[in-house]
Each structure stands twice: as structure tokens, then as C-alpha cells.
Amino acid sequence: MGSVALNGSNITTGNFTNQFVQPPWQVVLWSVAYSSVLAVAVFGNLIVIWIILAHKRMRTVTNYFLLNLAFSDASMAAFNTLINFIYAAHGDWYFGEAYCRFHNFFPVTSVFASIYSMTAIAVDRYMAIIHPLKPRLSATATKVVIMCIWALAVVLAFPLCFYSTIRILPRRTICYVAWPRKEDDPFMFHIVVMVLVYLLPLMVMGITYTIVGVTLWGGEIPGDSSDNYHGQLRAKRKVVKMMIIVVVTFALCWLPYHVYFIVTGLNKALMRWKSIQQVYLSVMWLAMSSTMYNPIIYCCLNSRFRAGFKRAFRWCPFVQVSSYDELELRATRLHPAHQSSMYTLSRMDTSVVTKDLSAFERGMVVATRRTGICVKNCNAAGFFFHAQRFPCVSRTVHRPKDVQPT
16 A cells, blocks of 8 residues: 555666656646645544544544544545655655655555444444443543554554565665566465455455344334433434444445455566556555544534534634533433432343332332333332342443443
8 A cells, every 4th residue: 555566566777757747737736636635634533533532422433443434544644645645756756765665554554443443333333222231331441452453554554664665776765675576476465455355354344334234124022102211312323323324435435445456466468558657646645534524423423522623713703612512522421331229121121120020119120111210229218129139131231331332
């Protein structure tokens, strides 16, 4: 991922004549296009990072992974987007051997971290919705998962750093990966990267989101019509819908890139086609642009992120932050998972809880479920039974204290 495969295949040692000279107007257009990606991606993802870190309510399992996704996207946009364009447009490497190694190494690392952060979110949503009573990831465990993702990314991309070098030719300097077996290694490595960093995680996310989608949109629990139930269902649907759009956007942006390298790897004669440079610049721009769409998606589809963006741009005269927007970022949950004195029941929970209760208590549980109110720990007049007698089995019971649902 980067300019390696394109330029590494065009190494020549004779007199250099650049067949890819572009007219000035094309260079200007491509410069504007790549600069726009850089500006929007870095600025937008930095705002996402600020929204999550500056507001305690936003520090959830899903948002920790979104934070990692924003960091990797902003980093790749900052360190690789313009460098890729300059090298692809001019065919001359100006940045030295150390940055050549980093330039070939970091994109694979960053994309690996991005897509496996999305995969972790998909698995977390699957566990939260399909297996709601099983323990959820804590904040500490989430950070460990993120560190493991980056460690695996470094291992996968290390060969690119190890074999990268520069070569000084009569009229230019090139940055490329000097594979031990020049013919087969580049193509085989890209196949491995495509499987591990594209096909495999997309398959996992496709399966998990299909199951989650069938559960959330396929039907509702009969008889459970409380406002609390429908509110939670709508919230879960919104989060899943947003993440599906993020994943589909990523997949569409990177698909032409992988197709390009598969086709040119199988037919190397295409690398001498005069228009191949424009094709490369197009697919590379589309792939790099994947780093700038997520903040826009969050702002459009998530009310809390939208409130955060309003706060970030509150200095603009046409942006107004309402009291509702402030409440979205500052309010705490009404029913914290770690408080044993307050809990809610759904229809599915009732059958689990009532088996050890008296007829009167079972009637109270059913009445509570139908009205959608909370059952509180209260010994006054013995009207409500003690929380120790009536264990909490709500869908948030196992969620750790330091993590709240998105």
C-alpha cells in the first residue's frame, strides 16, 4: 500500500525519459484533490478524537475503537497522502531512505489498525445485541485489544520496512521494496495483505452485521411495547446502521485499489501503458479518501457526535449549540449498570427472574414490565422486595463500571 508497487516495477538503469509527464492543469487538479483529502481527514478525525477524549460520556467501548480508527486515519492522511501524490506525479523520490522505509511501512500498519478496529466494533455490537447477558469488554480490556491490533499490524508490515531502499539513477531517485525474489514476492505479499487486511475482516463484519441486522430489524419481542424497549431498540439500530455505512464506505474505497494491483501484477505490460499513471492516481485518491468520510458519517448519523462537532465549530456565526446539544454530551445515564438498587426488566428477562419468586412477586414483575417503570430497592412497607432477593438481569448487568453503552 503506497507507491511501491507502481514505481518499483518501473526501475530502469538506462537513459531516463519520463513517459508520465502531465500538463500543468492536471497537476493542479490532482494537487487540489489530494490536498482536500489531507485537510478534511486530519481536521475531521482530530475533532472526533477531541470529542471522545474531552467528554466522559463518550468514553464507551465502541467509541474507544472509533478513537483508534480516527487516529490511524488521521495519521495515514498526514504522513502518506501528499507524499504518495508527489512521488506518483513526478516519479522522483525527494525524501531520503529513512522516510522511504516509513512510507512503505506505515500505510499497511494504519489500514490494518483501521479495519480491525471496525471488526472489533462489529464483534462488540454482536455480543451486546445477540448475547446481552455475557460480560462486556472493560475500558482496560479494550485498550489491550487496541494495542494488540497495532502490534499485529507492525508484524505484518515489517517486511516492507526491512526491504525498502532507495536507488539513485542518472536523472532521478526511486523508493522501492527490494524483495529477495523480485518476480514473485511483490504480488504474493499483496495477496496476503488483501486477504488479511481486506477480505477476512470484511467477511467477519458481513457475518456479524447480518446476524445483528436480522435480530434488530427482523422483528420485535411480542407484547413488549414499553417506551424504554423501543428507545433502546432505536438506539441500537442507529449505531449498527452507522457502522455498516462506515464499513461499506471503506470497502468501496479500497476495492479499486486492490483490483488495480491484482490486474497489474498479472499483466505487467500494463505498467507501460501511458494512461496507467492517471489510473493509479485515481485509485490511490479513492483509497486515501476513505480516511476523510468517517467524521462526516458520524456527524450526520449520531446525535452525540453532531453535538460535539457543533461545540468544536461554535465560534462560527452560523453554528448554534443548543441546550439539547450540551445535554447530549454531558448527561449521564439514568440507570447506571453498577447500581444494584435500580434496574429495568424486559419481556425476555421476566421468565428468568420470576421462577424463584412468589405469585405476588411475579405479579409485580409482570406489572412492572407492562408499565415500563423501574423497580427500586425499597423496604418501606415491604411493597418492593429487596434487590438481593431480586437479582438484576437486565441487558446491562454485566457491563463494567467504567464503560457505558453508546
